[in-house]
Amino acid sequence: MYRELQQQLTEAVRKILKTSWEIEIGELVMEQPPELSMGEFALPVAFELARKVRKAPRLIATELVEKLRAELPPETGFAAFEAAGAGYINVRIERARLARTLALETPSRHKAGGPHILVEHTSINPNKAAHVGHLRNAILGDTLVRILRATGHRVGVQNxxxxxxxxxxxxxxxxxxxxxxxxxxxxxxxxxxxxxxxxxxxxxxxxxxxxxxxxxxxxxxxxxxxxxxxxxxxxxxxxxxxxxxxxxxxxxxxxxxxxxxxxxxxxxxxxxxxYDFLPRESEILHLKFWDRAFALLKESGVLYYETSGKNTGCWVMTRPGGGSATEEPDEDAKVIVRSNGTVTYVGKDIAYHLWKFGLLGADFGYRKFFEYPDHTCWISSMTGESEHPNFGGAGAIYNVIDARQSDPQANVVQALREMGHAESADHYTHFSYEMVALTPRCAAELGYHVGEEDRSRAYIEVSGRKGFGVKADDLLDKLTAATLKETDARQPERSGAERTKIAEQIAIGALRYFMLKFTRSSVIAFDFKDALSFEGETGPYVQYAAVRARNIFRKSGISPEQALDAFSTMDLVQALQSADDLWAIWLRAARRDPMLEATIQSAEPATLARYCFQLAQEFNNFYHKHHILTEENEARRTLLLATAAVALRELTTLLQWMGIEVPEAM
RNA sequence: GGGCGAGUAGCUCAAUUGGAUAGAGCAACGGCCUUCUAAGCCGUAGGUUACAGGUUCGAUCCCUGUCUCGCCUACCA
Structure with missing residues (x-):
């Protein structure tokens, strides 16, 4: 319904601009007012019109407001229009009506189907234990998978x-x-x-x-x-x-x-x-994927044989944006086949990506490798089982690979494009992110020698070659030990097994949230002090809010669903219209799907993490201000319970998208 | 040398992709537990958004230049 309101508003403005000024506008910008009390939508369109109409923005806004009132009368769901600031148009909606549809919303709104998407993540060299950098990769990738699935996409996960x-x-x-x-x-x-x-x-x-x-x-x-x-x-x-x-x-x-x-x-x-499938380089080599790819690359002219310069005797390809019309050899070209006949990593990657899009004309053998409670993980093999799922032939792919590899990634995309597979190249996303490094203090804590030069740096890059880094399981162990200590103190009446489970859920919540809250372009300077924090903007903070919400229902005698049902049949128009602290929670529920789409559009999970945290803040605010179970006014109590119910529902959903569970107690 | 990314409060990071008074969390200081759990809440303080120009109604965001930091740039993978 939120979407419909946006659409109605957009159309109304367009219509008015057309009939009153004969102006057609490209993209109508719609924002959110800085304060909840100002309304739900804000239109800065008057600023843009000022020059064309040769009038002050504020006057235009006032005029537009008049026309919008006539165009969108109260029965359409809009409650008020007003000119504000230097020329904004603020729009209020009828809160109760939107809240009612939100209360009745069923969880599965998205239909299955759509193009087959392939997400590649984790991809750790199988020669040593996983470290924090790998955790960032896997957590980003897994969250991407979850939100793509939440929007109804069929997603295959490859490692x-x-x-x-x-x-x-x-x-x-x-x-x-x-x-x-x-x-x-x-x-x-x-x-x-x-x-x-x-x-x-x-x-x-x-x-x-x-x-x-x-x-x-x-x-x-x-x-x-x-x-x-x-x-x-x-x-x-x-x-x-x-x-x-x-x-x-x-x-x-x-x-x-x-x-x-x-x-x-x-x-x-x-x-x-x-994961669903583990393609291995050994099969890419032995099933001659490269031979096929090599033939296709030569055929399409993407690769050429260099006869002079430093790359003499190699098969090379022009880099994106590179190459020149001169006779000089392109020294900057990317070597794909060395002069000794061996193929480079990028070459193998091109072959692999042709397979991903179903453009290679060859397939892996498949056999079962690892059993999860709800599905099987397959692995590539020379001779496989005859019955197996289909893993290639994707319509779109996401490669979760750190920013240091953006060059080779760009080469692969370039090759696809030049081979005539523009469609595939357009649906190839290098989901890039910065590395996880260690703060000098953290490095010293771990017993590594920190040189004079490194001590003044903000962070030091981890190095598998030097054995320098924080191992994933060690970190998880530390987190679990810390949360268990707290849980033991807070939940003495629960069994050891219960406490352990809760502690693990909180540890995972802390870790996953920590890895998601930074935007992808930010280098994480890892420090145990930050990662082991459970207060403020952390996973446990959000989990705690959800647990509190659930405790209300444990003691209230009714379920969240019943609270929402009761709410939807009551007349609570006035109550909600004047209660910004409650409305903040409902409005966040309304904006959840647009937020999710923006998250996918920008491929930035930090948006989701932040949104979730803000909802938790709003809930804690609400929780502190209103004492629900002692509320004597029946209608008011219903309103409060329903608000808690929608907060719980939303928090649970958002956390689930991030792979974080809500513990029984905290 | 070239390419990419970053520079915002003491620290770590945001900022709806050009909008209203630049926001959070830590840390600091001061308050709030006889309440549905204080892993919480409220308050105070903290800013020339690296610097200099430009574009326009309006710039943390776009353009130009300068400075600083990181990564990439191998016939390594």
């Missing part, structure tokens, strides 16, 4: 696994050559780690790999020049063997990366994050 890359190779080198383990010993280690379970943090396989990866990276830099040369060549031989597949080194790599991958899935599952 790309680079299981044949240099990072995996490094850990393989570490086990085989630095530690001198046999493949059998590595298998035994993986098995014993799995037997210990994920609770034995430091003995987890991904934690062992974390430490080993740092050691190997250092090992490459140490020793005599001759040793370094040997170690480097060991590294590239290993990488090459892994890429080839089938040989023993490749099998070892596969076992290591698969073991780490399983742990990543468990870590993310703690946060309520799941």
């Amino acid at each position: 790309y696994i680079d299981n044949t890359g240099v990072q995996v190779a490094d850990v393989v080198v570490g086990f085989l050559h630095l530690e001198g383990k046999s493949p059998q010993e590595i298998d035994a280690l993986i098995e014993s780690c799995e037997a210990l379970g994920v609770q034995a943090r430091e003995e987890r396989f991904d934690y062992i790999c974390w430490r080993l990866y740092a050691r190997v990276s250092q090992w490459y830099e140490e020793g005599t020049e001759e040793q370094q040369r040997l170690r480097k060549s060991l590294r590239y031989e290993t990488l090459h063997a892994i890429e080839m597949g089938e040989v023993e080194t490749a099998l070892v790599a596969d076992r290591i990366s698969t073991a780490v991958l399983r742990l990543h899935l468990l870590t993310m599952q703690r946060l309520g994050i799941t």
Whole structure:
């Protein structure tokens, strides 16, 4: 109904402009007045007209107000129009009417269907434990998935696994050559780690790999020049063997990366994050995706063979905005196939993205890999099961990848466009975000040596190679321990299991909200002090508001649904019209869907987080000001209960979109 | 050198994409628990939106220039 009112208003203004001044306006700007008391909509249109009509904005506004009153009489749902400020037109609506439709709103308003959207997120190299940076990625991605699904889209979730890359190779080198383990010993280690379970943090396989990866990276830099040369060549031989597949080194790599991958899935599952499909680089290589893509790229002329300059002997492609008409070789061109015939990462990525849009003419094999309570996660394989869901052929894609990769991402889009797939290129979104770094203080707390230069910086970049960073499970453990301490103190009458569950829900709420409240372009300078905060603009603050709302109904004797039903049949026109503190909550419910659309439009989940927080603030305000259960006036009590009910409903919905649950108690 | 992003209160961040008095949270100070839970609420203080011009009814936002910081820019992935 909110939408309909906006539309009616827009049309009325257009009509008036047309008939009175013969003016057609492109986009009619509609805003919200700075104060609730000023109304629901604000139109700055008079400012724009001032020049055309050659009159003061305020006069135009006054004139428009007169005409709007005639055009939109009270029975249309509009209550008042007035000229305000230097020439704004403020519009009030009949609050009770809008509130009534909101009270009766059913949760599933969006129809299923629409284009198939593919979201790729997480994509952690399977050679070490996940860290805070990966958490930002996965939480942003998972939230994007949730809000896309909330608007009725069919969404497939993919987690790309680079299981044949240099990072995996490094850990393989570490086990085989630095530690001198046999493949059998590595298998035994993986098995014993799995037997210990994920609770034995430091003995987890991904934690062992974390430490080993740092050691190997250092090992490459140490020793005599001759040793370094040997170690480097060991590294590239290993990488090459892994890429080839089938040989023993490749099998070892596969076992290591698969073991780490399983742990990543468990870590993310703690946060309520799941996947549908895990495409792996090994299949992209061995199913000859690249060969097909290479042929298509050559055919379309996107790739050309460089015969002079520094890239002689390579297949290269012009960068977006690059290239020149001169005879000179384009030194800035992106190398896709090296002079030794091997393909670069961007090349493989182009092949993968052709597959995503169903443009490659080849498909993965699929087999089941991981079971969630409500669905199966599939993984790519050479020979798969005959029955499997369809994961490619998307109409639109979102790649949740940090901002440092915007260059290669742009190359992939460029390739698609030049190959003639403009439609696909237009529906390719690099959902970019800045990294999570550590504050110098946080780094010092973790026991890392912070150099003189770093100490004055705002943040220090994490580095897997240096083993420098905060591991995801360690952070979750810390958060859970902190929330459990509080929960134990606050909820002594509840069982240990109940308290643990509540503490975990709050910990997840804190973490997920923390990662979402920053806009994507903001580097998060991570600090335990901020992340472990449960007051103010945090997830627990919002959860607490919802828990309070629910407590009211626990003691009131009626359910939120009954409260809303009772409200919808009562005449409460006056009560709501003059109560801005209650109306704030109803209006926020009304603006939820437009907000969600804006969130998707701008691909900025921070908008959602903020909206949710503001609603929680408004509810806490309301909660403090009105004592509901002791209210003696029956009608007033109904109004208050219904307001609490709609707040609870909205908070629950918004939190759910962010992957945050409302605990039983706090 | 080139490309992208950022610079807003002591700190961390917002600002409906050009609108009304630039807002929140921390931190500081002062209040509020016999109430549906104080993980809460109220109040005070805190600003030349990096700097200089420009565009217009109107600029934190757009344009130009300058300064500072970060990232990217390899036949690494």
